[in-house]
Amino acid sequence: MGIRLTQAPAEEPVTLEEAKLHLRVIDSSEDALISLLITAARAHAENVCRRVFVTQKWDLFLDAFPFYTYYGVIPGYVPVDQLPSAWMTMRNYAVRFRGSKIDIPFPRLQSVDAVQYIDALGNKQALDPSLYVVDNVSEPGVLTPKTGTYWPDTLNTTNAVQISFTAGYGDAKDVPAGIKSWIMLRVATLYENREQVAILNRGQVHDLPYVDQLLDSYRIMGYA
Known part of the structure; x- marks a missing residue:
């Protein structure tokens, strides 16, 4: 499985002006740096939450549509008298079924824009949208x-x-306040500590546990 960004977000969840107000910066000499820090903080938050914030477009690549294999005798599926006796004893008769569900990463899923595949003869085909169902309520979204x-x-x-899809909350104004607050706090940390290793001159500094908890409600758990 592979994933590729095809259209980056048109804006960041936090504007330069909002970040500067939080940092109490009034001049423009470091605008480029602050903008870079906003992007870095947003990307980190998306990675932690395993979702995207402002609308983006992605391509998901799979080696095949899903399938699964059942091992064991299935009553009524194959006549028992057609199974080798050893298989009947070991209960290891294998049947391959077509699977159904495809999880679409990076919620919130807005739309599935196209499903293309290479058929058994090597020709690229576009799957008719009337042949699949998009669940953009579940997180992650589901294609069946x-x-x-x-x-x-x-x-x-x-x-x-x-599979080409569009994901995200929408515009910057649609991104939850908890995510925006975390991004601004992260920007402030990066702005204040510009080296890889912070040298502490005034005693020990402790992380504030509530900061990362701002993202807890938006994390997608149990999905790789």
Whole structure:
């Protein structure tokens, strides 16, 4: 599986003016630096939460549509008298089924824009949107074939399936306040400590535990 950004966000969740107000900076001599720190803080927060904030477009690549294999005798699926006796004893008859669900990373999923695949003959095809269902309420979003249909067969090659999608909360104004607050606090830390190692001249400095807890409500757990 691979993932590729095709359209970056048009703006950051926190504006330069908002960050400067938080930093109490009034001149413009370090605007470029502060803008860079905003981007770095936003990217880190997205990585921690495993979601994206302002609208972005991505391509998800899979080697094949999902399938799973069942091991064991399935009553009624294959006549028992057609199974080798050793298989009947060991209960290791294997049946391959077409799978269904595809998790779309980086919620909130706004739309699936295209599903393309390389068919068994090596031709690139576009899957008709009427043949799949998009669940953009679940997080992560889910793509499934329409009831009564199956994912098509693909060529045995890498990146045979390409899913183009749009994700994010929307514009900067739609990003939750907790995320914006974390970004501004992170920018302030990066602005104050510009070296890789901080030298403490006034005793020990402790992290404030509530800061990272600002992101807890937005983390996507149990999804790699």
